Amino acid sequence: MPVLGGRPASPKYAGAGTLESNESYIMTPVQQNEGGGGHKTDPIGTDGIEPIFRRAKENPLLAARDLPFKAAAVLNPGATECKGEVVLLLRVEDVEGFSSIHVARSRDGVNAWRVEREPLLGYGEEGWDYEQYGCEDARVTYVPEEGCWYITYVAYSPMGPAVGIATTDDFIKAERICLLGSTNDKDGVLFPQRFAGRWAILHRPDAGGGEHIWSAYSPDLIHWGEPHCILRERPGPTWDGVKVGAGPPPILTEEGWLLIFHGVKAYGGRLIYRAGAALLNAETPHKVLARSKGAVFQAEAPYELSGTVPNVVFPTGAVVRGDQLWMYYGAADTYVCLAKAKLADVLAVLS
Ligand code: BMA
Numbered sequence: 001m002p003v004l005g006g007r008p009a010s011p012k013y014a015g016a017g018t019l020e021s022n023e024s025y026i027m028t029p030v031q032q033n034e035g036g037g038g039h040k041t042d043p044i045g046t047d048g049i050e051p052i053f054r055r056a057k058e059n060p061l062l063a064a065r066d067l068p069f070k071a072a073a074v075l076n077p078g079a080t081e082c083k084g085e086v087v088l089l090l091r092v093e094d095v096e097g098f099s100s101i102h103v104a105r106s107r108d109g110v111n112a113w114r115v116e117r118e119p120l121l122g123y124g125e126e127g128w129d130y131e132q133y134g135c136e137d138a139r140v141t142y143v144p145e146e147g148c149w150y151i152t153y154v155a156y157s158p159m160g161p162a163v164g165i166a167t168t169d170d171f172i173k174a175e176r177i178c179l180l181g182s183t184n185d186k187d188g189v190l191f192p193q194r195f196a197g198r199w200a201i202l203h204r205p206d207a208g209g210g211e212h213i214w215s216a217y218s219p220d221l222i223h224w225g226e227p228h229c230i231l232r233e234r235p236g237p238t239w240d241g242v243k244v245g246a247g248p249p250p251i252l253t254e255e256g257w258l259l260i261f262h263g264v265k266a267y268g269g270r271l272i273y274r275a276g277a278a279l280l281n282a283e284t285p286h287k288v289l290a291r292s293k294g295a296v297f298q299a300e301a302p303y304e305l306s307g308t309v310p311n312v313v314f315p316t317g318a319v320v321r322g323d324q325l326w327m328y329y330g331a332a333d334t335y336v337c338l339a340k341a342k343l344a345d346v347l348a349v350l351s
Helices: 029-034 343-349
Strands: 017-019 073-082 085-093 099-106 134-143 148-157 160-168 175-179 189-195 198-203 213-218 225-231 243-246 251-253 256-267 270-280 288-291 313-321 324-331 335-342
Touching: 073 099, 073 148, 085 134, 085 313, 099 148, 134 189, 134 313, 148 189, 213 243, 225 288, 251 343, 256 313, 256 343, 270 313, 270 343, 324 343, 335 343
Parallel strands: 017 313, 073 134, 073 313, 073 335, 099 134
Antiparallel strands: 073 085, 073 324, 085 099, 134 148, 148 160, 160 175, 189 198, 198 213, 213 225, 243 256, 251 256, 256 270, 270 288, 313 324, 324 335
16 A cells, blocks of 8 residues: 655645655555456446546445445545645535535545544635535645645625635634625636736636636735636537636646646436546646547546536545546545556646
8 A cells, every 4th residue: 555655745736735655656456457447348448538547446446335424415526735644625515405514534435434523714704795505615834934824715695606715724713705706706726826926716607698618816915807708618519618617726836836627518408427637837827728529537437427416526625646637536426536547648638
Protein backbone atom coordinates (compact mmCIF):
# COMPACT_ATOMS: atom_id res chain seq x y z
CA MET A 1 0.00 0.00 0.00
CA PRO A 2 1.40 3.39 -0.86
CA VAL A 3 2.49 5.55 2.04
CA LEU A 4 1.06 9.04 2.09
CA GLY A 5 3.90 11.43 2.26
CA GLY A 6 4.59 14.89 3.54
CA ARG A 7 3.52 18.39 2.75
CA PRO A 8 5.62 19.92 0.00
CA ALA A 9 4.00 20.15 -3.37
CA SER A 10 5.57 18.18 -6.15
CA PRO A 11 7.96 20.51 -7.97
CA LYS A 12 6.52 19.37 -11.26
CA TYR A 13 2.85 19.55 -10.44
CA ALA A 14 1.62 22.02 -7.87
CA GLY A 15 -1.96 22.92 -7.26
CA ALA A 16 -5.06 22.38 -5.26
CA GLY A 17 -4.82 19.06 -3.54
CA THR A 18 -1.19 18.17 -3.97
CA LEU A 19 -0.04 15.00 -2.32
CA GLU A 20 3.35 13.45 -2.49
CA SER A 21 4.21 9.90 -1.83
CA ASN A 22 7.48 8.62 -0.49
CA GLU A 23 6.98 5.52 -2.56
CA SER A 24 6.08 5.55 -6.17
CA TYR A 25 2.63 4.22 -6.82
CA ILE A 26 2.60 1.00 -8.76
CA MET A 27 -0.58 0.07 -10.53
CA THR A 28 -1.06 -3.64 -10.22
CA PRO A 29 -2.55 -5.61 -13.09
CA VAL A 30 -5.53 -6.35 -10.86
CA GLN A 31 -6.24 -2.64 -10.47
CA GLN A 32 -5.84 -2.10 -14.16
CA ASN A 33 -8.34 -4.81 -14.95
CA GLU A 34 -10.73 -4.50 -12.06
CA GLY A 35 -11.96 -0.98 -12.59
CA GLY A 36 -15.68 -0.69 -12.80
CA GLY A 37 -16.69 -2.48 -9.62
CA GLY A 38 -17.57 -5.85 -11.03
CA HIS A 39 -17.81 -4.82 -14.64
CA LYS A 40 -16.90 -7.85 -16.75
CA THR A 41 -14.71 -5.98 -19.19
CA ASP A 42 -12.49 -2.96 -18.74
CA PRO A 43 -15.13 -0.24 -18.59
CA ILE A 44 -12.74 2.48 -19.62
CA GLY A 45 -11.75 2.83 -23.19
CA THR A 46 -15.05 1.57 -24.46
CA ASP A 47 -17.67 3.69 -26.14
CA GLY A 48 -15.21 6.05 -27.78
CA ILE A 49 -13.63 7.39 -24.60
CA GLU A 50 -9.84 7.30 -24.48
CA PRO A 51 -8.49 4.88 -21.83
CA ILE A 52 -6.91 7.51 -19.62
CA PHE A 53 -8.52 7.03 -16.22
CA ARG A 54 -8.74 3.81 -14.25
CA ARG A 55 -11.40 3.43 -11.61
CA ALA A 56 -10.38 2.34 -8.11
CA LYS A 57 -11.39 -1.25 -7.59
CA GLU A 58 -12.74 -0.17 -4.18
CA ASN A 59 -15.39 2.04 -5.84
CA PRO A 60 -17.76 3.31 -4.69
CA LEU A 61 -15.51 4.58 -1.89
CA LEU A 62 -18.47 5.93 0.06
CA ALA A 63 -22.21 5.45 -0.05
CA ALA A 64 -24.90 6.75 2.32
CA ARG A 65 -24.83 3.42 4.16
CA ASP A 66 -21.17 4.05 5.11
CA LEU A 67 -21.97 7.23 7.03
CA PRO A 68 -22.34 7.19 10.82
CA PHE A 69 -25.78 8.80 10.51
CA LYS A 70 -28.83 8.54 8.26
CA ALA A 71 -28.56 10.25 4.88
CA ALA A 72 -30.03 10.00 1.41
CA ALA A 73 -26.79 10.27 -0.59
CA VAL A 74 -23.13 11.24 -0.46
CA LEU A 75 -21.57 12.76 -3.55
CA ASN A 76 -19.35 15.35 -5.29
CA PRO A 77 -16.38 15.54 -2.87
CA GLY A 78 -13.73 18.24 -2.65
CA ALA A 79 -10.30 16.70 -1.97
CA THR A 80 -7.01 17.75 -0.43
CA GLU A 81 -4.29 16.55 1.91
CA CYS A 82 -3.94 17.53 5.57
CA LYS A 83 -1.58 16.07 8.16
CA GLY A 84 -0.62 13.14 5.94
CA GLU A 85 -4.20 12.13 5.23
CA VAL A 86 -6.56 12.64 2.34
CA VAL A 87 -9.43 14.87 3.38
CA LEU A 88 -12.66 14.81 1.42
CA LEU A 89 -15.35 17.43 1.75
CA LEU A 90 -18.43 15.34 1.16
CA ARG A 91 -21.74 16.68 0.02
CA VAL A 92 -24.17 14.78 2.21
CA GLU A 93 -27.81 15.00 1.24
CA ASP A 94 -29.99 14.41 4.27
CA VAL A 95 -33.22 12.44 4.31
CA GLU A 96 -35.23 15.60 3.63
CA GLY A 97 -33.09 16.51 0.60
CA PHE A 98 -30.98 19.34 2.07
CA SER A 99 -27.22 19.10 1.65
CA SER A 100 -24.34 19.99 4.00
CA ILE A 101 -20.57 19.59 3.72
CA HIS A 102 -19.03 16.92 5.98
CA VAL A 103 -15.35 16.06 6.41
CA ALA A 104 -14.04 12.53 5.76
CA ARG A 105 -10.44 11.48 6.38
CA SER A 106 -8.44 8.45 5.24
CA ARG A 107 -4.76 7.58 5.50
CA ASP A 108 -4.51 6.05 2.05
CA GLY A 109 -7.23 8.05 0.31
CA VAL A 110 -9.13 4.89 -0.54
CA ASN A 111 -10.07 2.88 2.55
CA ALA A 112 -11.16 3.34 6.16
CA TRP A 113 -12.84 6.73 5.85
CA ARG A 114 -13.69 8.48 9.11
CA VAL A 115 -16.66 10.74 8.52
CA GLU A 116 -17.51 13.62 10.88
CA ARG A 117 -21.08 13.63 12.22
CA GLU A 118 -21.22 17.41 12.49
CA PRO A 119 -21.05 19.30 9.20
CA LEU A 120 -18.15 21.66 8.48
CA LEU A 121 -20.60 23.80 6.54
CA GLY A 122 -24.20 23.12 7.48
CA TYR A 123 -27.10 24.60 5.56
CA GLY A 124 -29.61 26.97 7.13
CA GLU A 125 -27.29 28.75 9.57
CA GLU A 126 -28.65 31.95 11.00
CA GLY A 127 -27.40 35.02 9.14
CA TRP A 128 -26.55 33.05 5.99
CA ASP A 129 -29.76 33.55 4.07
CA TYR A 130 -28.34 32.42 0.77
CA GLU A 131 -27.77 28.85 1.91
CA GLN A 132 -31.16 28.10 3.42
CA TYR A 133 -31.57 25.17 1.03
CA GLY A 134 -28.10 23.69 1.13
CA CYS A 135 -24.31 23.77 0.97
CA GLU A 136 -23.31 21.64 -2.02
CA ASP A 137 -20.42 20.47 -4.20
CA ALA A 138 -17.42 21.89 -2.29
CA ARG A 139 -14.05 22.33 -3.93
CA VAL A 140 -11.01 23.00 -1.78
CA THR A 141 -7.74 24.80 -2.52
CA TYR A 142 -4.73 25.08 -0.21
CA VAL A 143 -3.43 28.67 -0.44
CA PRO A 144 0.20 28.70 0.79
CA GLU A 145 0.35 32.49 1.06
CA GLU A 146 -2.64 32.49 3.42
CA GLY A 147 -1.59 29.31 5.23
CA CYS A 148 -5.10 27.88 5.03
CA TRP A 149 -7.57 26.20 2.71
CA TYR A 150 -10.26 28.01 0.79
CA ILE A 151 -13.51 26.18 0.24
CA THR A 152 -15.71 27.18 -2.66
CA TYR A 153 -19.18 25.64 -2.55
CA VAL A 154 -22.65 26.03 -3.91
CA ALA A 155 -24.78 28.06 -1.49
CA TYR A 156 -28.34 27.16 -2.40
CA SER A 157 -31.37 29.21 -1.35
CA PRO A 158 -34.83 30.17 -2.61
CA MET A 159 -32.95 32.73 -4.75
CA GLY A 160 -31.08 29.92 -6.53
CA PRO A 161 -27.49 28.68 -6.35
CA ALA A 162 -24.53 30.99 -5.67
CA VAL A 163 -20.81 30.44 -5.06
CA GLY A 164 -19.97 30.59 -1.35
CA ILE A 165 -16.39 31.07 -0.14
CA ALA A 166 -15.15 29.91 3.27
CA THR A 167 -11.76 29.17 4.88
CA THR A 168 -10.43 26.60 7.28
CA ASP A 169 -7.05 25.83 8.77
CA ASP A 170 -7.95 22.52 10.38
CA PHE A 171 -11.12 21.07 8.80
CA ILE A 172 -12.67 21.22 12.26
CA LYS A 173 -14.09 24.71 11.95
CA ALA A 174 -14.71 26.80 8.84
CA GLU A 175 -15.27 30.52 8.56
CA ARG A 176 -17.61 31.78 5.88
CA ILE A 177 -16.15 34.76 4.02
CA CYS A 178 -18.54 35.89 1.29
CA LEU A 179 -20.49 35.03 -1.80
CA LEU A 180 -18.56 35.45 -5.03
CA GLY A 181 -21.53 37.30 -6.53
CA SER A 182 -25.25 36.94 -6.98
CA THR A 183 -27.19 33.78 -7.70
CA ASN A 184 -27.49 31.52 -10.73
CA ASP A 185 -23.84 30.72 -10.31
CA LYS A 186 -22.06 27.44 -9.45
CA ASP A 187 -18.82 25.48 -9.77
CA GLY A 188 -16.46 28.01 -8.17
CA VAL A 189 -12.80 26.88 -8.08
CA LEU A 190 -9.98 28.99 -6.71
CA PHE A 191 -6.39 29.03 -7.99
CA PRO A 192 -3.82 28.61 -5.20
CA GLN A 193 -1.69 31.63 -6.08
CA ARG A 194 -1.79 35.25 -7.26
CA PHE A 195 -1.35 36.35 -10.88
CA ALA A 196 0.34 39.75 -11.16
CA GLY A 197 -0.86 40.44 -7.63
CA ARG A 198 -4.45 39.29 -8.11
CA TRP A 199 -6.18 36.09 -7.05
CA ALA A 200 -8.11 34.18 -9.70
CA ILE A 201 -11.24 32.07 -9.59
CA LEU A 202 -13.34 30.16 -12.11
CA HIS A 203 -17.11 29.94 -11.87
CA ARG A 204 -20.14 29.11 -13.99
CA PRO A 205 -22.84 31.76 -14.00
CA ASP A 206 -26.01 31.15 -15.98
CA ALA A 207 -25.48 34.23 -18.13
CA GLY A 208 -26.01 35.44 -21.67
CA GLY A 209 -28.26 32.49 -22.43
CA GLY A 210 -25.55 29.95 -21.68
CA GLU A 211 -23.80 28.10 -18.87
CA HIS A 212 -20.16 28.77 -19.65
CA ILE A 213 -17.04 28.87 -17.45
CA TRP A 214 -15.97 32.41 -16.54
CA SER A 215 -12.96 33.72 -14.64
CA ALA A 216 -12.72 36.61 -12.18
CA TYR A 217 -9.83 38.32 -10.38
CA SER A 218 -9.59 39.83 -6.91
CA PRO A 219 -7.05 41.86 -4.94
CA ASP A 220 -8.17 40.41 -1.60
CA LEU A 221 -10.14 37.16 -2.12
CA ILE A 222 -13.34 39.08 -1.28
CA HIS A 223 -14.03 41.57 -4.08
CA TRP A 224 -14.17 39.95 -7.51
CA GLY A 225 -14.20 41.54 -10.96
CA GLU A 226 -12.55 41.66 -14.40
CA PRO A 227 -14.72 38.91 -15.88
CA HIS A 228 -13.75 36.80 -18.87
CA CYS A 229 -15.88 34.10 -20.44
CA ILE A 230 -13.16 31.52 -20.95
CA LEU A 231 -14.66 28.14 -21.82
CA ARG A 232 -18.03 27.96 -23.48
CA GLU A 233 -20.59 25.23 -23.82
CA ARG A 234 -20.26 24.25 -27.46
CA PRO A 235 -23.12 24.33 -29.89
CA GLY A 236 -25.43 21.60 -31.09
CA PRO A 237 -24.99 17.91 -30.41
CA THR A 238 -21.56 18.05 -28.76
CA TRP A 239 -20.94 16.13 -25.51
CA ASP A 240 -20.48 19.51 -23.76
CA GLY A 241 -23.19 21.35 -25.69
CA VAL A 242 -25.74 21.95 -22.91
CA LYS A 243 -23.46 23.30 -20.18
CA VAL A 244 -19.94 23.11 -18.78
CA GLY A 245 -18.52 23.74 -15.31
CA ALA A 246 -15.14 23.53 -13.60
CA GLY A 247 -14.34 20.31 -11.76
CA PRO A 248 -11.54 20.25 -9.17
CA PRO A 249 -9.32 23.34 -8.72
CA PRO A 250 -6.79 23.58 -11.57
CA ILE A 251 -3.42 21.84 -11.23
CA LEU A 252 -0.23 23.61 -12.29
CA THR A 253 1.88 21.53 -14.69
CA GLU A 254 4.85 22.35 -16.87
CA GLU A 255 2.40 22.97 -19.72
CA GLY A 256 0.04 25.27 -17.83
CA TRP A 257 -2.97 24.82 -15.53
CA LEU A 258 -4.75 21.54 -16.11
CA LEU A 259 -8.48 21.95 -15.68
CA ILE A 260 -10.83 18.99 -15.51
CA PHE A 261 -14.35 20.19 -16.26
CA HIS A 262 -17.74 18.62 -16.70
CA GLY A 263 -19.74 18.84 -19.88
CA VAL A 264 -23.39 17.99 -20.36
CA LYS A 265 -25.45 16.70 -23.25
CA ALA A 266 -29.17 15.93 -23.29
CA TYR A 267 -30.38 12.64 -24.73
CA GLY A 268 -34.16 12.34 -24.91
CA GLY A 269 -34.46 15.07 -22.28
CA ARG A 270 -32.04 13.36 -19.87
CA LEU A 271 -28.78 15.06 -18.98
CA ILE A 272 -25.55 13.04 -19.30
CA TYR A 273 -22.57 14.41 -17.35
CA ARG A 274 -19.05 13.61 -18.61
CA ALA A 275 -15.60 15.05 -17.89
CA GLY A 276 -13.22 16.81 -20.26
CA ALA A 277 -9.82 18.45 -19.88
CA ALA A 278 -8.43 21.88 -20.74
CA LEU A 279 -5.15 23.67 -20.37
CA LEU A 280 -4.96 27.28 -19.18
CA ASN A 281 -2.03 29.66 -19.53
CA ALA A 282 0.27 29.47 -16.49
CA GLU A 283 0.58 33.25 -16.02
CA THR A 284 -2.76 34.40 -17.45
CA PRO A 285 -5.20 31.68 -16.49
CA HIS A 286 -8.17 33.17 -18.35
CA LYS A 287 -6.39 32.19 -21.59
CA VAL A 288 -7.33 28.69 -22.72
CA LEU A 289 -4.46 26.96 -24.53
CA ALA A 290 -6.20 23.68 -25.34
CA ARG A 291 -9.43 21.80 -24.74
CA SER A 292 -10.18 18.12 -25.26
CA LYS A 293 -12.40 17.53 -28.26
CA GLY A 294 -14.13 14.61 -26.65
CA ALA A 295 -14.72 13.62 -23.04
CA VAL A 296 -11.87 11.97 -21.12
CA PHE A 297 -14.14 10.20 -18.63
CA GLN A 298 -17.78 9.16 -18.69
CA ALA A 299 -20.26 7.01 -16.80
CA GLU A 300 -19.66 3.35 -17.64
CA ALA A 301 -19.48 1.45 -14.34
CA PRO A 302 -22.72 0.16 -12.80
CA TYR A 303 -22.56 2.64 -9.90
CA GLU A 304 -22.36 5.49 -12.43
CA LEU A 305 -25.04 4.19 -14.77
CA SER A 306 -27.68 3.77 -12.10
CA GLY A 307 -28.49 5.71 -8.95
CA THR A 308 -30.46 8.83 -8.15
CA VAL A 309 -29.36 10.53 -11.36
CA PRO A 310 -28.07 7.89 -13.79
CA ASN A 311 -25.23 8.55 -16.21
CA VAL A 312 -23.48 11.18 -14.13
CA VAL A 313 -19.79 11.48 -13.32
CA PHE A 314 -19.07 14.79 -11.58
CA PRO A 315 -15.37 15.32 -10.66
CA THR A 316 -14.84 17.80 -7.83
CA GLY A 317 -11.60 16.72 -6.10
CA ALA A 318 -8.03 16.11 -7.23
CA VAL A 319 -4.91 14.99 -5.44
CA VAL A 320 -1.57 14.68 -7.20
CA ARG A 321 0.50 11.72 -6.15
CA GLY A 322 3.84 11.39 -7.92
CA ASP A 323 3.00 11.34 -11.61
CA GLN A 324 -0.61 10.34 -10.98
CA LEU A 325 -3.76 12.37 -10.81
CA TRP A 326 -6.27 10.97 -8.34
CA MET A 327 -9.65 12.29 -9.36
CA TYR A 328 -12.45 12.08 -6.81
CA TYR A 329 -15.93 12.36 -8.25
CA GLY A 330 -19.60 11.92 -7.58
CA ALA A 331 -21.26 9.03 -9.38
CA ALA A 332 -24.95 9.13 -10.27
CA ASP A 333 -25.45 11.78 -7.54
CA THR A 334 -25.37 8.83 -5.14
CA TYR A 335 -21.75 7.80 -4.43
CA VAL A 336 -18.22 9.08 -3.91
CA CYS A 337 -15.70 7.44 -6.26
CA LEU A 338 -12.08 7.63 -7.36
CA ALA A 339 -10.36 7.24 -10.74
CA LYS A 340 -6.64 7.61 -11.43
CA ALA A 341 -4.68 8.71 -14.48
CA LYS A 342 -1.11 9.51 -15.36
CA LEU A 343 -0.92 13.29 -15.57
CA ALA A 344 1.16 12.92 -18.72
CA ASP A 345 -1.63 10.88 -20.34
CA VAL A 346 -4.20 13.59 -19.57
CA LEU A 347 -1.85 16.27 -20.87
CA ALA A 348 -1.19 14.23 -24.01
CA VAL A 349 -4.85 14.66 -24.99
CA LEU A 350 -4.27 18.40 -24.96
CA SER A 351 -1.11 18.52 -27.00
C1 BMA B 1 -25.38 19.71 -11.39
C2 BMA B 1 -25.22 19.89 -9.90
C3 BMA B 1 -24.53 18.71 -9.29
C4 BMA B 1 -25.08 17.39 -9.77
C5 BMA B 1 -25.18 17.39 -11.29
C6 BMA B 1 -25.77 16.10 -11.85
O1 BMA B 1 -26.17 20.73 -11.92
O2 BMA B 1 -26.48 20.04 -9.32
O3 BMA B 1 -24.64 18.78 -7.89
O4 BMA B 1 -24.20 16.35 -9.37
O5 BMA B 1 -25.98 18.48 -11.68
O6 BMA B 1 -27.08 15.88 -11.45
